[in-house]
Amino acid sequence: MSFDEFQFHPHIIAGITACGYTAPTPIQREAMPPILAGRDILGLAQTGTGKTAAFVLPLLQRLQAGPRKKIRALIVAPTRELAEQIHENIGTMSGQTRLRSVVVYGGVGKPGQIKKIREGAEIIVACPGRLLDHLNDKAINLREVEVLVLDEADHMFDKGFLPDIRRIMKHLPNKRQNLVFSATMPAEIRHLAEDILNDPATVQINHTEAVTTISHVLFQVTKENKTAMLKSIMSQEKMTTTLIFTKTKHKAKSLALHLEKSGYSATSLQGNLSQQKRQQALDGFKNGTFKVLVATDIAARGIDVSGISHVINYDVPDTVEAYTHRTGRTGRATRTGEALTLAANEDVRMIQTIERTLGKKMIRRNVTGFVADAPCEEPLKTREERPIRKKYTPARSGRNKRTRATSFDFGIPVPAQRQ
Ligand code: AMP
Numbered sequence: 001m002s003f004d005e006f007q008f009h010p011h012i013i014a015g016i017t018a019c020g021y022t023a024p025t026p027i028q029r030e031a032m033p034p035i036l037a038g039r040d041i042l043g044l045a046q047t048g049t050g051k052t053a054a055f056v057l058p059l060l061q062r063l064q065a066g067p068r069k070k071i072r073a074l075i076v077a078p079t080r081e082l083a084e085q086i087h088e089n090i091g092t093m094s095g096q097t098r099l100r101s102v103v104v105y106g107g108v109g110k111p112g113q114i115k116k117i118r119e120g121a122e123i124i125v126a127c128p129g130r131l132l133d134h135l136n137d138k139a140i141n142l143r144e145v146e147v148l149v150l151d152e153a154d155h156m157f158d159k160g161f162l163p164d165i166r167r168i169m170k171h172l173p174n175k176r177q178n179l180v181f182s183a184t185m186p187a188e189i190r191h192l193a194e195d196i197l198n199d200p201a202t203v204q205i206n207h208t209e210a211v212t213t214i215s216h217v218l219f220q221v222t223k224e225n226k227t228a229m230l231k232s233i234m235s236q237e238k239m240t241t242t243l244i245f246t247k248t249k250h251k252a253k254s255l256a257l258h259l260e261k262s263g264y265s266a267t268s269l270q271g272n273l274s275q276q277k278r279q280q281a282l283d284g285f286k287n288g289t290f291k292v293l294v295a296t297d298i299a300a301r302g303i304d305v306s307g308i309s310h311v312i313n314y315d316v317p318d319t320v321e322a323y324t325h326r327t328g329r330t331g332r333a334t335r336t337g338e339a340l341t342l343a344a345n346e347d348v349r350m351i352q353t354i355e356r357t358l359g360k361k362m363i364r365r366n367v368t369g370f371v372a373d374a375p376c377e378e379p380l381k382t383r384e385e386r387p388i389r390k391k392y393t394p395a396r397s398g399r400n401k402r403t404r405a406t407s408f409d410f411g412i413p414v415p416a417q418r419q
Pocket of ligand 1: 021025052
């Protein structure tokens, strides 16, 4: 199938060519016909599937005809980074159409945003909080909006934005087209979708479909040895661009500094940074100044950096959704990538859950010459499987740790121990 079948306006075809797309992805094939026909959509798809273009291209086709300098489309996204990225994608795709988008989020001054809105734009890409501020200040008028897009609705729910979304909807006309995208469908999103959508076409792209180009690899290690193992992996694997995830902001910062001292061009992206610093880190990673970005989960959603060769879970994420979103940063669209996870004893349960969702086992791998911890004489037992009376002893740091048996349970053959 080619893009020809959608009969896009030549200016939009020019945008598709500018992006370098030759054929539509599955979500684009499925979602674009009903969107072009003016129907509401419930799109169950995660980032990495090409869902941004799936809604932006039909949106541009619609806006191409009709009045200018009125806000006719509103796209709401849960994070500043995602909003910025959608706005950038629109910029590339809309070049010849001369349609304009303005991005609106907190952490930066309001006057610049208001000025751009007053200059005239047809599309607003916004995070809920700042958009509500502008609505309350009467700086934005959404009464002419024809299309509402809610992107990553499940993440909006996670961030507690659903009440804001409902408030924003009060500023929209009742007659409009609604497109809701979500990677997962918790009850709250289903209710919201039922309220918002009118006879929607449901488009579902399987989770596994988006990750078929990713190899999932597991390394077992103790918490204490993670940084050493990470550096061993990084020195052995052929990595071009690497995105590393940590659980905490503090760890993201300290690990990036440590890697920088070890000779890597590394930086961090985490919530303690100002919006300007975040953008600098992201831009530096995108333009190749930094080869390694250490991030917390705020960066996991929607960040579109092409050619990420490796995603490394320095810390195993707390949910399967977070794993899917993190690892979805590599192997995007038609590219291939590797998702490497460093797992310690306490991560056994989460790894099992992730593997159930993936529908397959992760590839177990050792790092040549690296001993993660003491050998397991009686290895591979989860907490539940161990005899009841035997006390669970988590791995401890200390000089004697190599002589103590551990309870790794990832089925990785433990290499001969270094003397
Ligand atoms: P998204 O899911 O919208 O974040 O898109 C994921 C990645 O796929 C982005 O890098 C897009 O530029 C890319 N992409 C989107 N549509 C296509 C397509 N039809 N062909 C190739 N790459 C695409």
